[in-house]
Amino acid sequence: MMPKKILLATPLALLALATPQAAAGQTAPLDSLDGLTGKLLRYEQRSPHEKLFLHLDRPVYLSGETLWFKVYAADGTHARPLALSSVAYVEVLDADRQPVLQTKVALQQGTGQGTLVLPTALAAGGYTVRAYTSWMKNFSPDAYFHRSITVINTQAASGASARDSAAAYDAQFFPEGGHLVRGLRSRVAFKITDKAGRGTAAEGRVLNQRGAVVATFKTQRFGMGHFDFTPAPGPDTYTATVTLGPKRVLTQPLPVAAEQGYVIRLDDTGADELTLTVKTSSPQPEPLALLAHSRQQVALAAKQMLVNGQAVFTFKKSALLDGVSHLTLFNADRKPLCERLYFRAPQQLLALTAQADKPQYGVRNKVSVQVAAPAPAASLSMAVYRLDSLTTAPGLGIDRYLWLTSELQGTVENPDYYFTATGPEAAEATDNLLLTQGWSRFKWEDVLAAPKPFEFLPEPYGPVIQAQVLQAGTRQPRAGINVFLSSPSRIVDLSVAASNAQGVVWFEPNRFSGPREIILQTDAGQDSTSQLTLLSPFSTRYAAGARPAFGLTPRFQNDYAKRHFQAQVQNAFGSQYRNRYASGRVDSLAFFGKPDETYLLDKFTRFKVMEEVLREYVPGVVVRIRKDGFHLLVTDRTNRTLLTENPMVLLDGMPVFNINKIMAFNPLKVRKLDVLDGRYFHGPAVYNGIVSFTTYKGDLEGFPLDPHVLVQEYEGVQHQREFYAPRYDTPEAAKSRLPDLRNLLYWNPDINLTGSTAKTLDFYTGDQAGRYLVVLQGLATNGLAGSRSFVLDVKPAL
Incomplete structure (x- = not known):
């Protein structure tokens, strides 16, 4: 007989759920559910979830230009600013995921700012900016912040598009819940992408070993879709043929179906109702547990008895937490069987407002933008850059990142769509996204296992410098050796640490910023046979993903030439302002305090x-x-x-x-x-x-x-470079004959708002008419995140 549907309770700490009634009688006790919720809570407490978001000043750069950015560090559980780490590691990776630039940025109260000067010899291409902290290195590199940018080298244009062929496309298939099981009907999601990782239109068929068509499919939004499919009992294998266009066919095997196992199906069965159906090939009764958790917080938990190979869970959408929820099914041995993701758009975002004082401006005109954010306190950043044929890709909003894209694997195409679109088509597109790009920051094996020490510690007081002590000749680690770290300076600062069993020492030097010469040594009178090696603090693990898109387009040659000319003019007349650094306080007291x-x-x-x-x-x-x-x-x-x-x-x-x-x-x-x-x-x-x-x-x-x-x-952490922009606030300045061909009019990473008080930000247009995009990002102390953008029109001088 079919079991009755149950309505799940919603407390966060579910220590004693009522046993639901089923048609076959009372379900068997399942004490493991309480253990699961408790272990997840303890794991969350000992492994804080840290996220970084970078607001980049623009998406397209010329080699030789400066990339400006602001770092937001947030608690991944509640999205509030997180002051766990004091250092962010920022890298620019090439298409082969090799770093071409690396830097360290100081974080204070969950925010930081920095720059990267792109070398003039940097080859044209698609690059990835990624950022993480020392603590984040304990987890998958998929959890690092990633953002694609385009770099154009106008002095040595290169990087033509790859050949257009079926080999440049990719097709992936994802059974709902993770598995295909013979004899059980499953929903199979798919994603068809081009060489740049963008979804592309396609249609296809699923063939068995005999060439018979057992299913057909067609892409919907962003190259994704799904179809229903029942693998037949026996040793049959299945292949999908994907038609991308005339004479362009891609063949891809489907995941191998298991003889025994579980499949799940999540259906929208009402305005505020979801139904999760579990099926298995075994007719034996079996207790199951369902845990719905989001950002390591438990929202729902239930027990159910599997009867006649089926169990049904029904619950309200409103019972789930905001953002991406993981619906994980467990057996009585606490073994995770299947997992399914569901997205609930956040109910409240930071309502940023930004308004310019005029509908349009002339060249060298003053622009006043009034910004406000209804929150107790909020930290914001704002960029204003020129829109042209080379700069058309929309930026990523911090709210979209924290609530959706950071919880998924790979690049999400047009994340705004999943926050703004409504209706059945949008719901189906969201479902396809979650089915194809699901990802979990942690593994349940780690949650259920005995706690283990983390390899990488947080850096709450500045960058930690690591080195290793080895026995010269044998390269064996040496333990218990005192190592001294110094950096010659008029400010006397010395660090000392003893090596552990692996020969590793950690130093937390004070006032360590900018490029420095450091000296590592042991006391030669006590140890003269050790060899010291400095360890890099940058992560050597990389997330899998598509190569960043890039290809020079012949129809944009005039635009390349124009940008090249603008860059040359700015370098000739504005280079003296590029390396201005903010002055900071320097503590000149020695590490030992005041001498006698x-x-x-x-x-x-x-x-x-x-x-x-x-x-x-x-x-x-x-x-x-x-x-x-x-x-x-x-x-x-x-x-x-x-x-x-x-x-x-x-x-x-x-x-x-x-x-x-x-x-x-x-x-x-x-x-x-x-x-x-x-x-x-x-x-x-x-x-x-x-x-x-x-x-x-x-x-x-x-x-x-x-x-x-x-x-x-x-x-060490980089010195803070000041953003310079000319001001035309006097008649003499406005009539200056120095050309102003800036593409980036304004960059301000340090905007702080309190309550409902608005702030006015002023800057000046340059000599280039056109449309300029104003982009505002912000994170409030209460965890509300928001982004806002609008366009300024600059008319040419008459």
Whole structure:
């Protein structure tokens, strides 16, 4: 007999659901459901879901131009700004998924901003900008932020379109729930894409081994669709032939059908009702559990007994959470059997408003845009760029990303459609999208397994620098070795860490920004056989996906030439403004705080021998000469004793373990000498006082380094470049003869709004008439995200 349909309850913590009635009687107890919800909750608590969104200033660039961006870090569960990480890693990948540019950006309170200067030699092509944090590296690279851009090299145009052939197209087939089972009718979704990953129109047939047609299909929106199909019992295999046009046919085998298993089917059965039907090839009664979860939050949970090979779950759409929901079916052993996705458009978005003060503008006119966002507080960014034949692709809104595209695999074509379109066609297109591009950030095996330590930790206080200590010759990891990290500077900063069982050390240096020279070393007196290797912080895993679209079009040659001319003019007359950086506060205090003694050597008689300097001016340091040479002993003034071992001696922040070398150093190169009296505990190390020498330039002044020291260029978080745009607020400025052919009129990543108070943003048009797109993105502290865009018309001068 068929079991009755059940209506699911909606509490978030479902510890004791009422057992539903079925025609065959009471269903068997299924205690594993409570365990599933609890384990998912614990997994969410120990593995916060972090998402990044990048607002890029525009979609198309010329090589040599600057790419501006703002980073939004959000809690993937509630979409609120998340301050878990203080560093975002941003890369530009080529069509082969190899990085051509990499940078680190500082994050504060969930936002950050940065730039990437595209090299003039960068080949024309389609590229991908991706971003992630250290914490996100623990999960699939599909969860990283990805955005396609186009780069045009007008000085060396290349990159013609690939040959137009069936081999450049792809067809994929996805049984609903994940499996085909012989003898059971299934819904099979499909997606047909071109070489650039865009959906394309096609139709096709499904053939069995004997060539008989068992199903037909035809694409709907964006190259997707579905058909019903029942694999016959026996060893039959099935092949789909896809017709893309005249003399263009693609052949693709269907997934192999299993002899035994489960299939599910989700149907829209009412204005606010969904029905999930489960079928299996086994007639044995079996308890099942259904869990509906979204962003690691449980919305629905139910038990049901499988009777005569079928079970039916019915529930309200309104009971599901906003965004993409995962409907996962489990057996009594907590094994996931099938999964199905459903999208519920968010009920509330950030209602951004933006309005220009005029319907149109002339060249070199002032533009005032008033923006507002009804939220307690919101962080926004705004770009204004020129629309032409090369810049037509719509941008990705932060709300579309957080609620839909970040939860799916691959690139979603025209995500706006799924938020704005209504009616049966839109519902069917959304269903096809979820059937073909489903993805889960986590694996249920990880949720149900015993907790394991994560490989990558968050970076709440700045970039973490990692290195590995290996035994020279054998390349075996060495544990328990103290490694010192320094970067020569007038600001004394030293980090020390002990290697773990894998020989890895972690450093969290302060004030680490811009390109720097770093020095890694061990104490040669205690360890002289170790080899140090600096580890890259960038991820080496890449999401699978279509190559970014690109192909030079002959009919756009005039546009390429025009953009080339504009870029040359801007480089000639505006290059002096390209590398302006915002000034920031610099904390000049040494890592050990305020020293007990400070000596500015220019205030004393200068000696040419370091021994004389220490003996004459520094009573807190005692110089001793033994068989192996010089030793320095610091007076512990607190305990009124003389420490018996050498102190930590620093030169511009770099440890010097050979006292003879520092005593041979020319004191005329030293500007300042600091002494810390008494023992100092620094991570795993203990220093018998600190003696710190600082040169005039903070660059070691030619001090000879030990051979085993590792010296390497390393880039911290990037300095913040200022966006420059000319202002024509005086008659003289408006009449300037300097040409202004900017395509990017305005970029502001730091717009902060509070409550309903509006803010007015001013900028000036250039010398190019045309249509300009204003793009506004924003995220509020309460988790509401929104985007807004409109067009400005600039008329030529009369």
